[in-house]
Amino acid sequence: MSVVVEEYNPLWPAHFQQIRSELASYLKGVSVKSIEHVGSTSVPGLAAKPIIDVDIIVSRENLGPAIDALVQNGSFTYLGELGIKDRHALRDPKQSPQRNTYICIDGAFQTRNHLALRDTLRTNTALREEYADVKRGLAARGVDIVDYLKGKGGIIQKILKESGILTEEELNAIDAANTNVERIGATKTAKLTLREFVTSDVDGYYELESDPDVVRYQTFEPFTYEQAKKQVFEILRDSACIPRQHIELAVTHENQLIGRVGAMLDPNSGKDGQPHLASLWFSFMPKWQGKGYATEAVEKFIELLGRRPLTLEIECDPRNTRSVKMAERLGFERVTVTERAYESKGEMVDSWVFRKSY
Numbered sequence: 001m002s003v004v005v006e007e008y009n010p011l012w013p014a015h016f017q018q019i020r021s022e023l024a025s026y027l028k029g030v031s032v033k034s035i036e037h038v039g040s041t042s043v044p045g046l047a048a049k050p051i052i053d054v055d056i057i058v059s060r061e062n063l064g065p066a067i068d069a070l071v072q073n074g075s076f077t078y079l080g081e082l083g084i085k086d087r088h089a090l091r092d093p094k095q096s097p098q099r100n101t102y103i104c105i106d107g108a109f110q111t112r113n114h115l116a117l118r119d120t121l122r123t124n125t126a127l128r129e130e131y132a133d134v135k136r137g138l139a140a141r142g143v144d145i146v147d148y149l150k151g152k153g154g155i156i157q158k159i160l161k162e163s164g165i166l167t168e169e170e171l172n173a174i175d176a177a178n179t180n181v182e183r184i185g186a187t188k189t190a191k192l193t194l195r196e197f198v199t200s201d202v203d204g205y206y207e208l209e210s211d212p213d214v215v216r217y218q219t220f221e222p223f224t225y226e227q228a229k230k231q232v233f234e235i236l237r238d239s240a241c242i243p244r245q246h247i248e249l250a251v252t253h254e255n256q257l258i259g260r261v262g263a264m265l266d267p268n269s270g271k272d273g274q275p276h277l278a279s280l281w282f283s284f285m286p287k288w289q290g291k292g293y294a295t296e297a298v299e300k301f302i303e304l305l306g307r308r309p310l311t312l313e314i315e316c317d318p319r320n321t322r323s324v325k326m327a328e329r330l331g332f333e334r335v336t337v338t339e340r341a342y343e344s345k346g347e348m349v350d351s352w353v354f355r356k357s358y
């Protein structure tokens with residue numbers, strides 16, 4: 001979907017004030033330093049995507065309480081850092097006027113970055129005009145959000161340099177964040193949706209991994225609710241790392257979580273033209289097995305991994321015939337057979353490794 005940039009709308013500050021007072025009511029009792037209108041809609045006269053960016057600025061120790069207050073009092077969904085350290089994204093159930101809501105750590109350089117960008121653009125007319133031209137140009141070319149963010153990287157660096165409040169190292173980190181967008185957008189197949197995990201997936205994840213049949217051939221026991229919660233938060237945290245090594249997506253059918261697909265990339269692969277090496281896993285609720293859904297999801301996931309050349313491995317306990325069939329169905333070849341490879345649930349089990357190169 002291409003990005004829409006509109007001329008400045010004088011109603012944007014009023015929209016922000018409305019959002020601000022809603023947020024303040026949810027955050028009552030939490031120590032908040034300030035709630036700031038940031039992003040292009042906060043700069044009078046600047047053309048912008050018509051989305052109000054809001055930073056709730058808190059000290060590090062108030063991050064947890066602020067997230068909890070928004071999730072519990074305002075029905076927000078916590079999305080994690082989304083690749084930007086110290087900027088925690090929340091999906092707001094109210095989307096009119098459209099907004100992005102973040103909780104930002106006071107003094108962290110990403111927080112200072114947002115404020116510096118806004119304050120410089122508010123006072124420097126020439127840079128404001130140049131920035132608006134770049135944005136209009138990108139929108140006129142019909143670019144998607146990924147190319148839009150990349151296309152703005154150069155002018156943002158110029159504005160931040162002008163602000164003079166960030167170090168060279170901090171400027172490089174912002175540039176890397178703007179040019180390495182590693183999040184995978186929600187994608188549909190014929191019957192399924194693959195998307196990044198969100199905190200509200202804990203219940204579904206628990207239903208999946210607490211099932212003894214699902215974990216029958218895994219080394220771990222069925223998950224407790226606490227373990228499921230911890231695992232979902234780990235997936236969220238790992239999704240924010242750049243470069244990303246652990247990539248795991250939720251698979252949904254009619255808006256219900258039915259399984260997950262993941263890969264762990266070897267950190268030393270992919271450099272100097274080497275193939276990216278990754279181990280692949282998948283797990284689906286028993287009531288959704290035997291319908292071809294897992295195959296459909298894994299095929300799409302491999303496409304979304306995108307990295308090429310790519311070599312993928314699937315490790316199976318050979319007693320796990322569904323998993324073995326799955327590897328074969330996907331065209332993987334068995335490359336190693338190890339007898340009594342490791343202990344699983346009190347017994348020594350064999351291990352088969354399947355491999356395929358893309």
Ligand SMILES: CC(C)(COP(=O)(O)OP(=O)(O)OC[C@H]1O[C@@H](n2cnc3c(N)ncnc32)[C@H](O)[C@@H]1OP(=O)(O)O)[C@@H](O)C(=O)NCCC(=O)NCCS
Nearest residue numbers: 214281282283284289290291292293294295322323325326
């Ligand atoms: C491994 C696992 C994902 C495989 O699931 P699955 O249900 O066999 O795979 P699919 O959803 O792709 O379904 C394929 C089966 O559905 C059948 N099927 C029925 N309708 C179908 C359709 N419309 N299209 C394709 N296949 C269909 C296929 O014939 C196939 O059956 P078969 O294996 O008996 O030949 C699943 O068993 C699982 O989650 N196990 C628990 C976790 C686990 O052990 N993971 C592996 C560790 S990496």
